[in-house]
Amino acid sequence: LAASLAAAGTRVAIVDFDLRRPALHRVFNLPLEPGVFDALQHPEELAGAIQPTQIPNLYFLPAGRCRTRGLAGLGGDDLRELFAALRAEFDFVVVDASPILPVIDTCLVAQHVDTVVLSVLS
Numbered sequence: 001l002a003a004s005l006a007a008a009g010t011r012v013a014i015v016d017f018d019l020r021r022p023a024l025h026r027v028f029n030l031p032l033e034p035g036v037f038d039a040l041q042h043p044e045e046l047a048g049a050i051q052p053t054q055i056p057n058l059y060f061l062p063a064g065r066c067r068t069r070g071l072a073g074l075g076g077d078d079l080r081e082l083f084a085a086l087r088a089e090f091d092f093v094v095v096d097a098s099p100i101l102p103v104i105d106t107c108l109v110a111q112h113v114d115t116v117v118l119s120v121l122s
Contacts, residue, residue, distance in 0.1 A: 022063035035064025
């Protein structure tokens with residue numbers, strides 16, 4: 001989805017919000033840090049954490065290293081500010097999050113997005 005949006009000429013950020021088991025950085029062959037955890041604790045570091053990918057117009061914000069303090073930031077204004085900053089810079093922000101049943105992280109993130117697409121394995 002993110003690659004298709006970028007191919008259409010829009011600026012797209014894809015964010016790895018699977019904070020406990022991040023893997024999306026391997027898809028793009030980019031470093032895990034700095035990432036979401038760093039941007040939640042230090043919003044001024046967001047620009048340095050966003051990395052260009054091999055795909056034109058597609059940028060990536062990795063999860064970063066999981067920290068308990070960073071997880072606490074999901075419930076406060078830090079997350080709202082992170083999404084506001086991303087929306088100001090990009091036409092689309094695509095979020096890849098963890099499964100919704102095992103942890104509450106995804107439910108907290110979902111409050112800040114416009115649309116949710118569920119991938120279901122039967």
